[in-house]
Amino acid sequence: MELALLSVVAFFYLLATIWLVNYLKNLQQAQLKASRIFLGTALFLQWSLFIYELGEMSSLEKIGALTTVVAFGVLAGLSVFILIMKKKALPVVALATPLIALAQVGVLFVGGETRSLSLPSVWLWTHIALMVIGEVLFFFSAVTGLVYWISNRQLKKKRPSSFFANYSLPGLDALLGRLILLGVISLSLGIALGTFFAGKFWEGQWWFDGKILLTLFTWLVYLGMIALRRLDRSFHGERSAMAAIIGFVAVVFLSIGVDALFNTKHSELRTSQVEDKQ
Amino acid sequence: MNFWSIGLDHKTASLDDRVKASLNQAGFLDELLNGLDESVCISTCNRVEIYAISEESPDSVLIKWLEKSGLPIEKKEVFRLYLGREALNHLFRVTASLESMVLGESQISGQVKKAYQEAVDGQRVGKNLHPFFQAAFKTAKKIRSETEVGQFSVSMPSVGVKLAERIMGNLNHHKVGVIGLGEIGRVAAEHFGSVGPKKLFLFNRNRKLAEEFDEKMKAEGIASEVLDSVSAILEKSDVIVSAVNVEIIERSHLESLKEEMGSKFILDLSVPRSVAPYEADHLYIYEVDDLKKIAEENTQLRQQELERADQIVFEEVNKSWRQIEAISVAETFESLKAKVEDLQSKELKLLRQRLPDLSQKDWQEIEKMTSRLGSKILQDPIVELKSRMEQAEERETWLQFFRNIFRI
Numbered sequence: 001m002e003l004a005l006l007s008v009v010a011f012f013y014l015l016a017t018i019w020l021v022n023y024l025k026n027l028q029q030a031q032l033k034a035s036r037i038f039l040g041t042a043l044f045l046q047w048s049l050f051i052y053e054l055g056e057m058s059s060l061e062k063i064g065a066l067t068t069v070v071a072f073g074v075l076a077g078l079s080v081f082i083l084i085m086k087k088k089a090l091p092v093v094a095l096a097t098p099l100i101a102l103a104q105v106g107v108l109f110v111g112g113e114t115r116s117l118s119l120p121s122v123w124l125w126t127h128i129a130l131m132v133i134g135e136v137l138f139f140f141s142a143v144t145g146l147v148y149w150i151s152n153r154q155l156k157k158k159r160p161s162s163f164f165a166n167y168s169l170p171g172l173d174a175l176l177g178r179l180i181l182l183g184v185i186s187l188s189l190g191i192a193l194g195t196f197f198a199g200k201f202w203e204g205q206w207w208f209d210g211k212i213l214l215t216l217f218t219w220l221v222y223l224g225m226i227a228l229r230r231l232d233r234s235f236h237g238e239r240s241a242m243a244a245i246i247g248f249v250a251v252v253f254l255s256i257g258v259d260a261l262f263n264t265k266h267s268e269l270r271t272s273q274v275e276d277k278q
Numbered sequence: 279m280n281f282w283s284i285g286l287d288h289k290t291a292s293l294d295d296r297v298k299a300s301l302n303q304a305g306f307l308d309e310l311l312n313g314l315d316e317s318v319c320i321s322t323c324n325r326v327e328i329y330a331i332s333e334e335s336p337d338s339v340l341i342k343w344l345e346k347s348g349l350p351i352e353k354k355e356v357f358r359l360y361l362g363r364e365a366l367n368h369l370f371r372v373t374a375s376l377e378s379m380v381l382g383e384s385q386i387s388g389q390v391k392k393a394y395q396e397a398v399d400g401q402r403v404g405k406n407l408h409p410f411f412q413a414a415f416k417t418a419k420k421i422r423s424e425t426e427v428g429q430f431s432v433s434m435p436s437v438g439v440k441l442a443e444r445i446m447g448n449l450n451h452h453k454v455g456v457i458g459l460g461e462i463g464r465v466a467a468e469h470f471g472s473v474g475p476k477k478l479f480l481f482n483r484n485r486k487l488a489e490e491f492d493e494k495m496k497a498e499g500i501a502s503e504v505l506d507s508v509s510a511i512l513e514k515s516d517v518i519v520s521a522v523n524v525e526i527i528e529r530s531h532l533e534s535l536k537e538e539m540g541s542k543f544i545l546d547l548s549v550p551r552s553v554a555p556y557e558a559d560h561l562y563i564y565e566v567d568d569l570k571k572i573a574e575e576n577t578q579l580r581q582q583e584l585e586r587a588d589q590i591v592f593e594e595v596n597k598s599w600r601q602i603e604a605i606s607v608a609e610t611f612e613s614l615k616a617k618v619e620d621l622q623s624k625e626l627k628l629l630r631q632r633l634p635d636l637s638q639k640d641w642q643e644i645e646k647m648t649s650r651l652g653s654k655i656l657q658d659p660i661v662e663l664k665s666r667m668e669q670a671e672e673r674e675t676w677l678q679f680f681r682n683i684f685r686i
Contacts (some may be wrong), residue, residue, distance in 0.1 A: 027426055087423060142540040145621040156559075157447055159615055162579060165440075169541075172449035234537060238559075 005049050006070070006104045012042035013101035018083070020094045024139045024140030024163045033093030036084055039097065043077045043096040045194035050074050054238075073242050075136045088166045096143045110263075124197055131215070138222065138248050148172040152238055173236050176244055177229055184222045191219060218251045262273075281334045281406070283365040284343075284357055285320070285327025288379050291356040297497040299326050299347045300453065304513060306346050310339060314603040318397040320372070322389045323498035324379050324472050329369055331406045336361075360494060362674065367595045373411075374418040375428065376587055378629055379472045380436045382428015387418050400411045402465075410598065417594040427587045430580035435469035437569045437576070438545045441515045445562050457480040457508060458522035459491050462547050467491070471500040478502040481511050483522075509534070516540065521547040526668030531646070532556040541604045545569075607667055607675060613686040618652040659683075 007103065019035035022028070029225050050070055080096050083089035151164040194215075198206050206212070228235040237245075286299055301307040301321050311317045316331040328339065330567060336359050344351060357415050360368045372375045373390045390570055394411045397403045403411070403495070420426060431437045439449070454475040456467040459482040472477050478500055482488035488504045495502035500628055504512050512518060512531055527544070532553075537560045544563045546553040626645060634646075666676040 027582060087426075151444075155441075155562055158564060158571075160427060160441065160444065160572065162426075162575070165426065165444070168444050168447040233540075237541070 001093060002053070005045060009042050009045045009049075009073070010101040010104040013037050013043070013097045013104065014043065015086075017097040020090060020097070020255065024090060024094060027162075030066050030206055031136060032090075037083055039077075039081055039093075043074075046074050046077050050129050056129075072132050072135060073100055073104050075132060076103070076139060079136065079140065089094075091147055091164050091167065092140070092143055094163075095146055096140065099139070099143065106245045124194060127190050127193040127197065130193065131187050132182045134190060135185035136220075138251070140245075141183060141244045142248035144172055144179060145178035145241035148176065148241035149238065149245065154243070161214050169237065173240060176240055177236075178224075178246065180222055180225055180229075183218065183274060184226060187219050187222070191215060209260070210261075214251075217254070221247050221251070281329075281331050281332055281365050281410070282363055283329045283368055284327060284340055285325055285338045285405060286288065286356050286358065287325035287327070287377065288310050288468070288472075289377070290358060292551060293464075293494050293498070294599070295353060295356055296324070296326060297494050298349055299343065300497065301326060303383055305501045309346065310342055311402065314339075314402075316404045317402050318394055318407060319514045320390055321395040322386065322472075324468075325372070325374070325377075325498055329407065329410075331404070363595060363599050366598060367591065369410060369414050370417045370591045370595055373414040374582075374587065374591065376591070377420075378471055378621045380439045382422075383473050384422075384428075385440075385472070385474050387415070387422075390418075391415065391451040393485065393532070394527055406467065409601070413594060413598045415685060417591060420428055420594070421587045421590050424582045424590065426579070427583040430576035430583060432573045432580055434547060434566065435466045435524055437573050438547070438564070439469050440518065441562075441564060441569075442543050442545070443473075443571070445541065446516055449473050449475045449517070451476055453477040453514055454517045454519070455481065455505070455511035457481045457511055457518065457520045457526060458548070458552070460521060463519070463521035464545055466521055466545075467495070470517070470519065471495055471498065474500075476501070476516075477514075479505050479511050479515055481505050481508060512542075513539075515542070517543045517545070519545045519547060520552045523548055523550065525552055527551075527553040529554040529556055532558070532561065533558065535561065544558075568621040587648065601678070603667065603673055609676060610663075610681055610686065614656065614684055616662075617684065618656065622648045622652060 016035045016038035019038060021030050023031035023035060053070065080093045082091045082098065083096075106179070145170070147164060147167065151160070151167055152169060154160045154164070162219065194212075197248060198212075225235075225240065225247065229240060230241075288296070291299070301310065301319055306318055308314070309326070311319065311330075313334050314328075314330045314332040315401075318329045320327045320329070330336070330339075340354065340357055341361070343349075343357075344353065358368075368377070373387055375382050375384070378386050385392065390411075394403065397407075414510060428508045429440070431440050442452075442454075443449060449470070450473075452475060454470045454477070456463055456478065459467065467478065468478065478495060480488045480492055480495075481504070482491075482500055485504065485506075492502050492504050505514070508526055511530065512527065512535060518527075532544075533556075537557075537558075539560075539562045541562065543563060544553055547564045547569075548564055551672060553563055553565070556563065572592075622645075625647065628642075629644070630641070663676060663680050667673055
């Protein structure tokens with residue numbers, strides 16, 4: 001049932017995208033209204049599924065793995081729903097919605113099994129929430145980077161479209177910087193919480209783990225971007241935009257690869273059969 | 279209530295006339311506004327306008343204005359006068375930047391707010407002008423959030439300004455340089471000046487002409503400066519507009535603009551071109567043909583968005599004006615009622631002197647009768663006026679007619 005519902009959610013996201021793109025081309029208010037309705041419907045279905053999953057939990061400490069994956073979509077969906085009310089943010093929404101739809105469909109293949117996470121503390125859920133928020137912020141930094149890149153290409157080719165008429169290149173660059181900074185802050189807090197609990201519950205060289213090393217890599221990549229932006233003015237603009245896009249895509253692919261190839265400490269947590277050492 | 283506006287702007291008056299008519303001289307503004315019940319004066323680089331509530335005729339204000347500014351009486355033609363609802367419509371359009379040189383530019387709204395605040399501080403705004411300006415700010419915000427009217431310019435300099443803003447961001451933080459102050463160069467300088475750049479550099483082969491133009495720009499409140507060479511303009515400006523008939527910006531100039539100096543937007547408004555062909559990642563060079571293509575693409579969408587903005591202004595003006603009329607109608611009825619009561623009491627007083635023998639009970643009956651009579655006589659005209667007020671057209675005429683008939 002969940003998987004069918006996620007397909008419908010992805011379908012509504014795509015409908016919202018199509019109508020939004022049409023609005024940005026023709027500026028017909030009815031198209032924007034239709035896009036908002038489709039997006040609202042998708043979000044309503046997502047939230048319904050999320051709440052249903054929470055209701056199915058046997059206890060606060062056990063939650064379906066599918067729910068944690070859906071949480072990303074719910075947060076991203078909520079963000080675009082807020083953004084679609086702001087006229088200036090519409091092109092970002094138009095680029096973000098198909099990607100969220102893709103992520104929802106991806107859940108069908110990647111996170112389809114409704115295994116349970118078994119965690120001993122609500123603080124560990126806070127750790128997960130912070131990591132997801134960080135990823136959502138990186139996702140939007142990548143979308144902003146994409147808007148910058150397209151807009152800059154158009155301006156260089158002297159064919160600026162009305163699609164991005166509301167954005168100035170420096171404005172997009174500043175937004176990108178802020179999103180990365182907020183993402184790194186969220187990720188840093190998440191890593192700090194995770195490190196504390198890992199030291200408490202896991203033995204040995206727990207840090208030598210695919211998922212943990214990948215997270216540290218992600219953190220370092222984005223921290224490096226912030227440092228470069230501070231130190232080198234030429235890293236602003238198109239270079240930052242490209243780094244944000246490539247950085248996010250690389251992290252997503254590496255994450256899928258690590259999950260598929262390695263049996264990490266985190267994946268052990270995803271089975272209800274495995275009990276954590278307490 | 280007698281609401282009107284009078285002033286001049288870039289559509290009707292030349293830069294020279296606008297500079298002369300500006301109300302910056304000490305005491306000039308006070309003298310002009312003296313005697314007006316309520317007034318707000320908007321003075322920007324593209325317009326000088328007075329919005330007032332006053333029984334004094336706007337014509338007499340205009341005569342004083344012409345006298346003080348040194349403009350000849352023939353220049354009366356460049357001033358625009360709006361009365362009543364038309365004045366309100368004009369205020370809404372100005373605040374929403376629908377009357378600006380660069381359509382939809384955001385600076386004007388802040389300038390109107392500043393003018394309004396100065397009038398409030400000077401205790402020149404009362405219960406009448408206050409709601410007009412609040413409604414104007416609300417309408418401007420609505421137009422900004424619900425339409426894209428500012429995004430689709432169709433004139434060459436406006437397209438240039440919009441492009442510069444897309445590439446460089448807010449021009450308040452950037453320096454603009456204009457090379458060549460012929461007709462096209464001057465118009466471009468005025469357009470870029472109207473969005474308030476950090477600095478406006480000017481260069482012309484005839485330096486005297488540049489200095490004269492610089493004086494006018496300064497009088498309009500624009501931070502301008504004359505530079506001596508093309509290289510200096512290129513080095514110091516982030517946005518460069520070239521409007522001369524020879525290739526004045528050569529390849530060597532462009533090569534000297536290193537990436538470390540930041541991105542630059544170069545706008546060539548000349549035919550034949552005045553900027554050598556050159557490509558670099560940090561340079562955005564546009565020519566007249568590029569602007570023409572953008573302007574053509576913008577035409578249809580701009581018309582569509584303008585219509586939507588006009589519709590919003592129309593609805594908001596109607597809403598505000600109806601409120602004023604409702605107050606006005608209520609005040610008219612109150613005045614009429616007071617007049618009738620006053621007549622009643624006067625007539626009753628005379629009657630008492632003539633009929634001193636009547637009992638108190640009889641007097642009470644007479645008072646009730648006169649009151650009923652007054653109400654019945656007024657009932658039909660009041661019902662008729664109310665029905666006339668529901669019709670969109672000629673509301674003001676009917677109200678005035680009613681007031682004239684009853685001399686209130």
